[in-house]
Amino acid sequence: MKRPTLFVTGTDTGVGKTHVSTALLRAARARGWRACGYKPVASGAERDDAGRLRNEDALALIEASGCDEPYEAINPYCFEPPLAPHIAAAEAGAQVDTAVLDAAADALASRHDWLLVEGAGGWRVPLNERVDFADWVASRGWGVLLVVGMRLGGISHALLSADAIRARGLRLIGWVANELPPRQDRLEQNLTSIESRIGVPLLGRMPEAARAPAQLGESLLGSVSSALLRDFGR
Secondary structure, rough: OOOOOOEEHHHHOOHHHHHHHHHHHHHHHEEEEEEEEEEEEEEEOOEEEOEEOOOOHHHHHHHOOOOOHHHHHOOOEEOOOOOHHHHHHHHHOOOOOOHHHHHHHHHHHHHEEHHHHHHEOOOOOOOOOOEEHHHHHHHHHOOEEEEEEEEOOOOHHHHHHHHHHHHOOOEEEEEEEEEOOOOOOOOOHHHHHHHHHOOOOOEEEEOOOOOOOOHHHHHHHHHHHHHHHOOOOO
């Protein structure tokens, strides 16, 4: 049976995808859903006491999911240097195989009610020499949520990302404004500029003072789940 799945992407790296993803996962758990986060590829990791590479974002998704999945099920490809995935993989003598990503996503979806997939960096980050995240997500047909880092340059990054997502024939269900420190000059004007042009609803604002408040997660989950359920089984 097809499971509702959400892909969370961002306008860039460090714009708050994991903050938004963990807020959604915690809200889903509070509703009694068996929700699971999935970080298919992560670069930038440290070794634990057993010498295994572990990525901070993937660990945050595991904690927010509250599931007992093994680390490798949540993050099949983990690379140590904080580089673009295809470069980090090449330096490790590896290559990201989308068949592995597909199999892991399908396995998680079979065991959970709802799957949240978090990308790495922005929308067009390469996975290997032939395929980028946009190619892979398009092949899956998932709904997409865009996290916009509210900082100088964010208007253009948001609009370009939205156009690129829709150009793949995917449903961009909405966007989240993440208010990054230091507070953006003319923040409200920047928000209005994006909102009036992007063509999809602003589903939530992540305030700088509270990275993942429960009330935001619940409100955002309501909007996201309604949009996904309209696509369910489409």
